[in-house]
Amino acid sequence: MLSNAAQYAIRSILYLALYSSATQRIRTKKISQDLEVPQPFLAKLLQRLGGADLVSSSKGPNGGFYLNKTNRNKTVWDIIVTVDGTEKFNQCFLGLHTCSDNNPCPVHFNVSPFKQIIKKDFKGKTIAQFSEEIKKRGTVLSLKDFDALHK
Amino acid sequence: MLSNAAQYAIRSILYLALYSSATQRIRTKKISQDLEVPQPFLAKLLQRLGGADLVSSSKGPNGGFYLNKTNRNKTVWDIIVTVDGTEKFNQCFLGLHTCSDNNPCPVHFNVSPFKQIIKKDFKGKTIAQFSEEIKKRGTVLSLKDFDALHK
DNA sequence: CAATTTTAAGACCAAATAGTCTTTAATAGG
DNA sequence: CCTATTAAAGACTATTTGGTCTTAAAATTG
Ligand code: FES
Ligand code: FES
Numbered sequence: 001m002l003s004n005a006a007q008y009a010i011r012s013i014l015y016l017a018l019y020s021s022a023t024q025r026i027r028t029k030k031i032s033q034d035l036e037v038p039q040p041f042l043a044k045l046l047q048r049l050g051g052a053d054l055v056s057s058s059k060g061p062n063g064g065f066y067l068n069k070t071n072r073n074k075t076v077w078d079i080i081v082t083v084d085g086t087e088k089f090n091q092c093f094l095g096l097h098t099c100s101d102n103n104p105c106p107v108h109f110n111v112s113p114f115k116q117i118i119k120k121d122f123k124g125k126t127i128a129q130f131s132e133e134i135k136k137r138g139t140v141l142s143l144k145d146f147d148a149l150h151k
Numbered sequence: 152m153l154s155n156a157a158q159y160a161i162r163s164i165l166y167l168a169l170y171s172s173a174t175q176r177i178r179t180k181k182i183s184q185d186l187e188v189p190q191p192f193l194a195k196l197l198q199r200l201g202g203a204d205l206v207s208s209s210k211g212p213n214g215g216f217y218l219n220k221t222n223r224n225k226t227v228w229d230i231i232v233t234v235d236g237t238e239k240f241n242q243c244f245l246g247l248h249t250c251s252d253n254n255p256c257p258v259h260f261n262v263s264p265f266k267q268i269i270k271k272d273f274k275g276k277t278i279a280q281f282s283e284e285i286k287k288r289g290t291v292l293s294l295k296d297f298d299a300l301h302k
Numbered sequence: 303c304a305a306t307t308t309t310a311a312g313a314c315c316a317a318a319t320a321g322t323c324t325t326t327a328a329t330a331g332g
Numbered sequence: 333c334c335t336a337t338t339a340a341a342g343a344c345t346a347t348t349t350g351g352t353c354t355t356a357a358a359a360t361t362g
Contacts, residue, residue: 007246060359095158114265211329
């Protein structure tokens with residue numbers, strides 16, 4: 001449903017929402033370590049996200065990535081659209097080239113409602129709202145600590 | 152969530168459930184045309200499915216693929232396991248290497264219930280039952296006719 | 303203004319998946 | 333039993349996605 005790149009992008013942006021600010025920028029190295037994502041790949045990805053105004057950055061000493069006001073008002077759906085485009089997400093579960101209630105495949109009515117709900121959620125909540133929820137509910141962006149504890 | 156191959160496999164097997172029998176075998180050429188799937192790719196795939204006892208076949212004139220009793224009592228889940236393995240299906244939506252209620256990612260509780268439902272459906276219903284449902288509800292395995300009508 | 307740190311940009315490489323082709327073996331029918 | 337027809341088997345190629353590396357440019361600091 002989502003490419004690796006899109007997954008990395010979502011997790012990185014939520015990470016930045018939680019831990020960065022205009023004065024507290026974060027280097028790709030730190031992000032990649034904390035999220036267990038390959039660093040050069042992440043760098044290229046964040047660069048793309050910067051172009052789409054989903055993240056902000058500054059170069060030089062104390063430079064790094066962060067989210068400004070505009071960035072925080074984007075949605076998870078915006079990230080998906082930028083990285084993967086909409087097609088992959090809207091596709092039929094069994095690969096028919098259009099997914100619709102008119103010509104439904106045998107699993108359409110099992111799968112489609114679920115996709116609608118998720119999509120609505122991704123479109124409706126801002127990154128800022130998402131990060132509030134994360135703080136409140138204690139969900140995680142990485143299993144690094146968990147892994148460290150159990151090895 | 153599913154590879155191309157798995158999607159082709161599911162559609163092909165449901166197709167065979169609907170239209171084939173031990174005496175009415177169907178050639179890969181016909182299947183590939185009706186489902187709009189590349190023929191050599193499908194041939195290789197059906198061969199694999201034959202090895203896993205999900206389809207039956209016979210060579211020579213009037214040969215082709217069909218489903219026997221055993222084949223018809225398999226489930227869609229069996230197909231997925233054979234073609235893709237379980238990992239891809241069970242993975243975390245945001246790419247964490249394990250998906251569980253203990254260390255949930257921020258979208259876990261939105262996504263996970265749905266996957267459980269779909270999975271249960273795929274495990275619980277046999278191919279035979281699925282094909283009955285298709286007949287009853289008029290769902291489709293291909294948009295070929297639809298396409299032909301609209302071009 | 304020079305040195306250093308960090309992202310930007312884009313060329314490059316690797317792995318997985320998707321898809322094709324060619325040769326062999328089995329079966330049915332004349 | 334010979335021929336035509338079909339799947340089986342497996343080597344091969346192409347495309348996409350994932351991932352790396354190198355060089356340039358911007359910003360900070362002394
Ligand atoms: S038509 Fe297959 S999921 Fe909608
Ligand atoms: S932990 Fe991410 S979907 Fe379950």
